[in-house]
Amino acid sequence: MTNRNKKSGDTSWVLNVAQLARIELNKFEEKKFADQLEAVFSNFELLNKIDTTNVETTSQVTGLSNVFRKDEIKNPSGVKVRKDFLANAPNVENGSIKVPGVFNND
Numbered sequence: 001m002t003n004r005n006k007k008s009g010d011t012s013w014v015l016n017v018a019q020l021a022r023i024e025l026n027k028f029e030e031k032k033f034a035d036q037l038e039a040v041f042s043n044f045e046l047l048n049k050i051d052t053t054n055v056e057t058t059s060q061v062t063g064l065s066n067v068f069r070k071d072e073i074k075n076p077s078g079v080k081v082r083k084d085f086l087a088n089a090p091n092v093e094n095g096s097i098k099v100p101g102v103f104n105n106d
Contacts, residue, residue: 010034 011030014037018025025033082095091098 011034014030014034015025018030018033086092086095086097089097
């Protein structure tokens with residue numbers, strides 16, 4: 001988002017993001033977050049002006065690599081653990097935990 005895409009003091013885009021995140025904001029928070037994010041976007045605009053044509057692409061600088069371990073089954077049957085786990089769930093259906101729908105309120 002650039003300054004060309006929004007007017008200074010416009011918080012409608014902050015409200016849109018808050019709605020997508022299902023976060024309620026009061027007027028003070030709307031203004032505060034709009035100002036903070038505008039400062040962040042301004043810094044990105046400054047970084048975009050830097051010439052990086054001769055800079056090699058880097059994704060990792062420490063030389064470390066991922067360390068994997070072998071998966072070990074500690075409770076091969078898992079029946080008791082599963083029953084205990086499901087006993088603590090608020091809503092179980094067909095041996096699985098049932099949660100509220102995200103896109104439609106099922």
